[in-house]
Amino acid sequence: MDDVLLRETSPLGYSATLRRRNWERHEAKRPELVGHLENIGLCIRDPDIIIDDGTGCDHFYRAGVGTGKFANSYLHVLVRAFLTEQPAERTIVTAWFTREFEEGDVKWSKTP
């Protein structure tokens, strides 16, 4: 069974889980994510903004965790509710560094 690498509670009240195999697959092909596991958790726990894209996915954004070429970007974590999960459980699908937000409705933000 695939083990859980991290589980964090979001400001929306649900827990988001990252599975080890999923993370290892991403890390192997995405050098910019190496060393940012803690920041994935931070982004879920304490995001700047959360956007609902209307397809069952929430997009979490957190500024200030990138360095070097990524200093002026957001860490973007994609979270989804799967039918097999409990209502208070979600899955962390992937993460990117980005300079733009996904289109959708702002579901939550740290500042008004």
Add this chain to the structure above:
Amino acid sequence: VVQDALNSSNQQKKDISKRILDANADIAERVQADGLEIDYSSEDDFLRVTVGEPRPSLSAGLRDDLRSIVLYDPDTFEITAVEVPFFMERVSHASSVPEIWRLISELVKKRSSAATVFVPAARETKHTIEAFRDLVLANGG
């Protein structure tokens, strides 16, 4: 503050799209020179197509029905990869599917487990053909 961030993001999107378009007129030549890796995880229904060796990249959303994500070099704006979360699910629901995604989805359907296909540089065409052949024939395709 949030509205300012969203407005800034929309402007960034336009600028980034233009710079990516400008920087990738030679994408076909780069693929031929550097190779292409098609990596699909059936466990996560996640598709990644990488051009050449993976390198640190920023992401930008495409406006296609599959909500594909393009990864690009932050300095040169060269495309380094394209990713599609929930790939097969989105292909099955999309009203319009680009030819490359349709072809890859056909390959994925013939393969029940995780699939990685490396399409190397032109000088290794023979291996390319063998890689595709292996993928397609592995499950009696």
